[in-house]
Amino acid sequence: MADGLRERKKAATREALCRAALRLTVERGYENVLVDDIATAAGVSPRTFNNYFTSKAEAVAHRHRHHLEQLARKLHEQPADVPLWVAIATVATTYFGGDEHLPDPSWAEDIGVVAAHPAVYAEFLKASVLAEESIAEVIGERTGADPFYQRLAAAAVGTAIRVAIEEWRHPDPRPLGRLIGSAIEQLTAGLPTP
Incomplete structure (x- = not known):
């Protein structure tokens, strides 16, 4: 049960990061978006971002x-x-x-x-x-x-x-x-x- 909850949380974090990256890229242009911006918009730390995406x-x-x-x-x-x-x-x-x-x-x-x-x-x-x-x-x-x-x-x-x-x-x-x-x-x- 705990593993299922953990996996759902991971999936939700990954989805939040993806959505933030897409939205910010559309709004500002790819070159004007930093990993820190994406992490902040998703409500996580830049280190957390790096745990999910390279x-x-x-x-x-x-x-x-x-x-x-x-x-x-x-x-x-x-x-x-x-x-x-x-x-x-x-x-x-x-x-x-x-x-x-x-x-x-x-x-x-x-x-x-x-x-x-x-x-x-x-x-x-x-x-x-x-x-x-x-x-x-x-x-x-x-x-x-x-x-x-x-x-x-x-x-x-x-x-x-x-x-x-x-x-x-x-x-x-x-x-x-x-x-x-x-x-x-x-x-x-x-x-x-x-």
């Missing part, structure tokens, strides 16, 4: 990794008799809002400002690669496929999601879940020439 860019990108790891968890929960790519498309589409999550122009602009900094973009890519390990593991459990296929399929899923998010924030008028579903359907079809 850099402010990692804090900014944390939510992206969290979403992809949640997707892996939800994929793991899909019934075993559902074909792999149907399960992936279903989970990714519903997790990212299905047909309801339309782009908010101000949010899309804010995310563009945050991701434009090279250090933050590098952390987004790193977060994607790390989260793809979780997706690959679930793909392996579901299929028994060799590690090469697991990593290749997970990387394809991660790339499809990244490209769909980039399109959505420009903003593409389609809901994010629908864009992600479309990207995965095209992967499943072998990316035929339009």
